[in-house]
C-alpha cells in the first residue's frame with residue numbers, strides 16, 4: 001500500500017527583475033555571483049521551463065513536495081518574497097517542505113528580510129525552525145540546513161555538530177516508531193560529487209550519523225547532474241538521490257531539468273519506492289518519463 005507520493009525538486013533559482021534592486025545590495029559577494037550568472041546561468045535558467053515543471057508536477061498530483069534549496073540566486077529580499085509566492089503556488093504549507101541552499105545564504109540577510117518569509121514551508125510540525133521534522137502518512141521528513149554564508153568563490157556548506165547531534169537522535173527515535181525516514185539536505189553527502197569549493201565540509205560526519213542510525217532515503221540538490229549515490233547504513237546501503245536544477249535547459253554544465261516522483265510503500269519486508277524520473281524533453285518546453293524503476297529497501 002502506498003503511504004506517500006512525494007515530488008522531489010531542487011535548485012529552481014527563481015529569477016526576479018533586478019533593475020529596481022538598489023546598488024548597495026551588490027556591494028558584497030552578490031556582485032561576483034551576478035557576474036557568473038550574467039555569463040551563464042541567466043541564459044540557462046528558464047522561467048518558462050519552471051512553469052512547465054509545475055504544470056507537470058500538478059498533473060501527477062503528489063501528496064507532498066520537497067524542495068531541496070537554491071530557490072534564489074542572490075539571497076535578495078525581493079527574491080525571498082518572490083519565493084514565498086512561488087511556494088504558495090506549489091501548495092499549502094503543510095504539503096510543501098523546503099530547506100535552503102547556498103544561494104539562499106549567499107550573504108548574511110536579516111531573518112525578517114529573508115528566511116522569515118519561508119517559515120510556513122520551512123518549519124517542523126512542532127513549529128520548530130531548521131532543522132525540522134515533519135511526519136506525513138507514515139513518512140518522516142527531516143529537513144537540514146547546510147546553507148551558511150561563505151567567502152566569495154566558495155559555494156560549500158556545513159551542517160555543524162549540533163544539527164548532526166539532533167539528526168542522530170531523531171533518526172534513532174523515528175526508527176523505533178517504524179517510520180520511513182527521509183533526510184533532506186542541499187549539498188551532496190557523497191565524496192567527489194562536486195569540487196572542494198562547492199562541497200559539504202562535514203559530509204564525513206553526516207555519513208557517520210547515517211551509518212550508525214540509518215535512514216531510508218537521502219534527497220539533495222546542488223549537483224548539476226542527477227546523482228544516485230549509495231551511502232553505508234547499519235543494515236546495508238542507503239540510497240541518496242541528487243537532482244539538477246528544475247529550471248535549467250540541458251547544457252555542458254547542467255544535465256537539464258528533472259524532478260522525481262517517489263511513491264513510498266510498505267513491502268512484506270521493508271519498503272518499496274517507485275521512482276519516476278520526469279525530465280525535460282528535446283523541445284525544452286515539456287517533461288517526459290525518462291525512467292521508471294523500483295527500489296527495494298530492507299531496513
Ligand SMILES: [Fe+2]
Pocket residue numbers: 070101102103155186221222
Ligand atoms: Fe547549491
